[in-house]
Amino acid sequence: xxxxxxxxxxxxxxxxxxxxxxxxxxxxxxxxxxxxxxxxxxxxxxxxxxxxxxxxxxxxxxxxxxxxxxxxxxxxxxxxxxxxxxxxxxxxxxxxxxxxxxxxxxxxxxxxxxxxxxxxxxxxxxxxxxxxxxxxxxxxxxxxxxxxxxxxxxxxxxxxxxxxxxxxxxxxxxxxxxxxxxxxxxxxxxxxxxxxxxxxxxxxxxxxxxxxxxxxxxxxxxxxxxxxxxxxxxxxxxxxxxxxxxxxxxxxxx
Numbered sequence: 001x002x003x004x005x006x007x008x009x010x011x012x013x014x015x016x017x018x019x020x021x022x023x024x025x026x027x028x029x030x031x032x033x034x035x036x037x038x039x040x041x042x043x044x045x046x047x048x049x050x051x052x053x054x055x056x057x058x059x060x061x062x063x064x065x066x067x068x069x070x071x072x073x074x075x076x077x078x079x080x081x082x083x084x085x086x087x088x089x090x091x092x093x094x095x096x097x098x099x100x101x102x103x104x105x106x107x108x109x110x111x112x113x114x115x116x117x118x119x120x121x122x123x124x125x126x127x128x129x130x131x132x133x134x135x136x137x138x139x140x141x142x143x144x145x146x147x148x149x150x151x152x153x154x155x156x157x158x159x160x161x162x163x164x165x166x167x168x169x170x171x172x173x174x175x176x177x178x179x180x181x182x183x184x185x186x187x188x189x190x191x192x193x194x195x196x197x198x199x200x201x202x203x204x205x206x207x208x209x210x211x212x213x214x215x216x217x218x219x220x221x222x223x224x225x226x227x228x229x230x231x232x233x234x235x236x237x238x239x240x241x242x243x244x245x246x247x248x249x250x251x252x253x254x
Contacts, residue, residue, distance in 0.1 A: 005235030028245030055127035091116035120162035190228035204247035205237025
């Protein structure tokens, strides 16, 4: 089994911290993990988030609190880990927030290091962080939010920058749903994923981190991906070592 989405998050950038992650992975029967860090943690990505910081003071402060590291620190850790032997396979990459208009900046940044994979995610809709607080949805047109979410996702895939699409229906995080059927949109997403040879995450992240009632993708989206033979990777979206591999067995059995 594979856990394709594990964050170091607040841990030390040391081999010992990676060993903690590996220990929990082994306890849950995981044979391979993808360790990745959010792009917003690294100063090199500051230009990518200019629109996000300008959206409101909350987001500006949120970014300032997190954008503390340099990619050099992460790369140094990766090189150190690659010198060691572990009982499971470890891949290293980035989770890059896709923000329309920043493709060339991202391409330049990620092209400077030998990553094992790059994951693309939609966390921002026209500057707005939809997955931060439920109250931030007040006054929003849910139908429009959903339409823009999937429009941005299509652009993400078409950019050709990514190997994996993160949590493809995370827009449901706070339990808001559109009034229209998404079947045609899901089919288009599936076809694009196949065209660009990308994986889609079957993620337990919302179940784990938001307490969402649904484990993994909604059934309609998953059944369309399955019918279209989209490549699927199981992921926990763990942000703590002890969550590594959590629900991967259940996701695999789906």
